[in-house]
Amino acid sequence: MPALKGATTPIYFGSFIVTPQVFHTTPLTFALVNLKPILPGHVLVSPRRVVPRVTDLTPAETSDLFLTVRRVGRMVERVYGATSLNIAIQDGVHAGQSVPHVHAHIIPRKAADLDHAGGTDAVYDLLDGDEGDLGRVFKNAVPMEEGNQSAEVGNVNSGRRSRFPVVDNDARKPRGEEDMRAEAEMLAQEMENEPLD
């Protein structure tokens, strides 16, 4: 049951099928909503091909990925009434990557949006916390393909430390699949209003 009309084949994020969360695709790239967004409109953009590192991308995939980041970023900034964006890639295990599939985080920002959590830069602490630990959240909540391929994924960052729990991450429940599908359908519609360039 894809959120995106016309989607016919399953879309993989690492070893996870995320088709209901996908709101935009190009031949080389897709964009999906998050299970536990750090802020409203926090989405991910990934290459269709499952590769762990940016250097593994072809030049065509690299261009398409970041043209999509630019266009999706502009859309979520508009839709969620934001004024700025954090764009971040953890490119490799030692940079904090938790799912071995290239993904750019796009996080819409506005003035004072994280004042309750410590200020503008608290976004990084949240990205480092449970919300940002995609391996863990997908392992706990998203249907998987062919048994438990996620064991390795879930353990990749077992040594990472979330030193500053500025908000109670564990109190934030992962969303249900219907919530995510509804947001993906809304964002798919909004992408149709977004200029190509």
Place this chain on the structure above:
Amino acid sequence: MPALKGATTPIYFGSFIVTPQVFHTTPLTFALVNLKPILPGHVLVSPRRVVPRVTDLTPAETSDLFLTVRRVGRMVERVYGATSLNIAIQDGVHAGQSVPHVHAHIIPRKAADLDHAGGTDAVYDLLDGDEGDLGRVFKNAVPMEEGNQSAEVGNVNSGRRSRFPVVDNDARKPRGEEDMRAEAEMLAQEMENEPLD
């Protein structure tokens, strides 16, 4: 005195002339070494055209910027013996941007490189601290064009909070121009060994 052979016109990062720090250019993009790198090999990649937001880039500039991020990232990972990269863009004031000119941070990472500072994700606290506050460090140390255009730049994030000084940022001195030029010359040479694709 450019570090890069053949550079003939000044290169601007915001209102600052950074020509001696530049180690790579394309017709649309340039890469420069940092005044106060968070970790060895921490460099920046920017469009030649001074625009504040990713959405201000043309599609051609967007592609070229990120193809350059990919190629420069691969080079610094190799040269500095790293195994991963953090890639981050603060796209707008409310995302923590301190110089109103698009720039991607590329930070080479290796296992246990920030254990003394708290672990893998301490990179974000450092990016949020003085080292990452490019407006402040450039204001203090880099020759400027046409008087003090940086007043606005330096004040953009006067309200930002660096809540977790995991290392003593103020103890880290900005490098001299000769240090930066020497690194830029070394990296310019290394870029010649880097495959185009």
